[in-house]
Amino acid sequence: MLTRSSTTDSTTTRTTVAGCVPSSALFHDMLLEEPPRASAPAQARRRAVSMELQAADVCRNCPLMVDCLYAAVVRHDVAGYAGGSTEKQRMRIRRQLEITVDPEDFDTLAGVTGRNRHVDHAEVLRLRNANPKESLEGLAHRLGCSLSTVKRHLHTARKGPTGSGRPAVTPPSRTEVLAAYALVVHGIHVEQAA
Numbered sequence: 001m002l003t004r005s006s007t008t009d010s011t012t013t014r015t016t017v018a019g020c021v022p023s024s025a026l027f028h029d030m031l032l033e034e035p036p037r038a039s040a041p042a043q044a045r046r047r048a049v050s051m052e053l054q055a056a057d058v059c060r061n062c063p064l065m066v067d068c069l070y071a072a073v074v075r076h077d078v079a080g081y082a083g084g085s086t087e088k089q090r091m092r093i094r095r096q097l098e099i100t101v102d103p104e105d106f107d108t109l110a111g112v113t114g115r116n117r118h119v120d121h122a123e124v125l126r127l128r129n130a131n132p133k134e135s136l137e138g139l140a141h142r143l144g145c146s147l148s149t150v151k152r153h154l155h156t157a158r159k160g161p162t163g164s165g166r167p168a169v170t171p172p173s174r175t176e177v178l179a180a181y182a183l184v185v186h187g188i189h190v191e192q193a194a
Contacts, residue, residue: 019062026054033080052081059084066174069181074171077101089184096180097172119145124153 020027031048032055038045059065059081069083073093080087094100102122127139128150136154140147172180179190 016063018064018068019058020055023055023058026051026058027081035086052086055081056084066178070174070177073097073177073181074099074101083181085181085185089181092184093177093180096184097176099169099172119143119149119153121153121156124150125157128154 026032029051031044032051035048035052036044059068062068065084069085072078072082072085073090078087082090085093102120124139124143127142131139134142136150137147140150143150182188182190
């Protein structure tokens with residue numbers, strides 16, 4: 001759920017709530033989360049199309065649609081309908097933008113890991129940022145790795161992208177995401193200013 005708070009004066013705070021919140025039953029329906037296959041009964045396919053059109057209408061009128069779309073395309077690999085797009089459409093948008101998004105690792109976020117498992121660099125940084133006051137030993141325990149592994153990943157991050165051996169990747173702008181969205185979802189080619 002997306003919300004955005006803004007202060008209008010020294011005492012008033014206005015919170016904008018995503019349009020999908022009052023329509024949560026629609027957005028959490030299994031037909032919208034996992035659309036039926038072509039071999040499914042026609043009635044289920046028609047209902048799924050109807051629900052997708054309803055969801056598109058909710059998103060189109062949502063004040064947070066652009067924020068939601070950007071997050072669903074660039075930051076998180078979410079399931080179901082989000083930001084006015086289906087999972088397949090977001091995959092096509094990412095291909096168009098030449099970006100990838102790692103799926104969320106809920107086991108790691110919950111602190112559950114397997115023994116002798118490869119420790120992902122981004123995973124170490126994500127846990128450190130989420131738990132800045134936790135000791136490095138505690139992070140190593142949660143990750144199922146040694147203290148030296150955690151220290152190595154943090155040291156690599158401090159050296160920056162050139163020290164990591166990975167090229168720096170600049171995420172696309174909101175304008176680029178919206179242009180790719182217009183092309184993929186609506187078939188409209190949008191010229192971008194150089």
